[in-house]
Amino acid sequence: MSIIRVADLFAGIGGIRLGMCQALGRNARTVYASEWNKYSVQTYQANWHDGFDIDGDITKVSADSVPDIDMLLAGFPCQPFSIAGVSKKNSLGRPTGFQDKTQGTLFFDVARIIKAKQPQAFLLENVKNLLSHDHGRTFATIYSVLTEDLGYHLKYKVIDAAGFVPQHRERTYIVGFKEANDFSFDTVKPIKHGNVGSILLPVEEISDKYVLSDKLWTYLQNYAAKHKAAGNGFGYGLVNEKTDRARTLSARYYKDGSEILIDRGENKNPRRLTPRECARLMGYPDDFIIPVSDTQAYRQFGNSVAVPVIKAIGKAMKPYLANSHKDTSDVSIIQ
Missing domain, CATH: 3.90.120.10 (DNA Methylase, subunit A, domain 2)
Structure with a gap:
């Protein structure tokens, strides 16, 4: 069976993973997860039976210990970046990379694992205000790192979960592909749901x-x-x-x-x-x-994603995901 190997960073209770598994079905196999909150880990492990230990503090995890992956998922916290430091290096004519721009923020750990593992795709989730945070400088740094430094093709959009569940919940979603393709958030359509x-x-x-x-x-x-x-x-x-x-x-x-x-x-x-x-x-x-x-x-559900939104995004991504790894073992997922 062809599978997509997935890393689940800042995993929480596995909401992003759940939606993606629902979208990809048995093609999705999570091979790595990281979450620091012990209560979230308790819920995660009660629902997912992977056969590997969940790493804790991602800042202490070496990228070498993360298995090879085809997709990275992450609902990383929003933090400001030190623009002044980058500007100073630019003025001195010194080259800057994502490490210079993002060191000290949790996005740095997303970026370094993407750089090390080179997944064919990723899905990142954050608050709506990520786009305007710190007068737009935070997202500008993230966009620059993912596209210019890491070479990914990016699409992003704020989606209100009200089109998928009976709750207003606006979040920023960022999809990246290593290869250029026709992925579009326009194909992520609301679904019929109850009140x-x-x-x-x-x-x-x-x-x-x-x-x-x-x-x-x-x-x-x-x-x-x-x-x-x-x-x-x-x-x-x-x-x-x-x-x-x-x-x-x-x-x-x-x-x-x-x-x-x-x-x-x-x-x-x-x-x-x-x-x-x-x-x-x-x-x-x-x-x-x-x-x-x-x-x-x-706390856990208040911090979670709306699962049907992730499922819809995953379905839109699915046609552009190559089956790059063969595996005949069973895959335990929640549908």
Whole structure:
């Protein structure tokens, strides 16, 4: 069976991997993963059974220890770059490379592994503001490194997951290919999906612990009223089963759940989403195992990607991926 060997960097709980596996099917085989958060690793290992250890801090990983790969996936954190240092070297006529431009940032580790392993393609994910971060200088550096220094052909786009799940979630996606081709984000089309009601569990399955206390509900209402009076748009987001799209689920959801509260009817306090409902909101299947506490689960799904978006991007990439490696072993993936 021809396979695409995949490296999963900043893997989290495996959301980017899951979407790509759904797109490529049994052609995708993850051969390497790196994630530093121990709770995310716990969830990752509960769902993926690869036969290799997950590396921790990627900054301490030698590129030599990463197996040969055909595709690199990474949802790397957004950090500013030291433009001044590069400008100084330019003024002195000294050559600069990606190491000079990106050293000290986590993108540097993505770049050095791409340089060392030369995958035929990669998919990077980041926040919407990556494009405007530090007045555009951050993305300009990333684009320069990937195209000029590493020689890849790049396409990028901000996509709102609302076309794939009932949640507004704008993220920047960057696709790179070693060889020029006709890949286009124009082929990444929204899919038909349900409203907020489609991800909710039956009422009888919801524990009372997810219902907001009188104290917290009063605080959120007063907080919202205060900011409304000041002309600000801050406040809780109240939805019900008929709501088309919820606000963006964030990693801070465990604190008070204020961005997405489920209306339980008149004279009743609203409730948080359960972790399983958060998983559904992000496009994870119901057989995805959640082995951690509610607090950690909220953080993990709030930091995750919307899986169906990755699947759609992966399907758009698939025609341009060469089957460069033969392997007859079984491939264990979640569909």
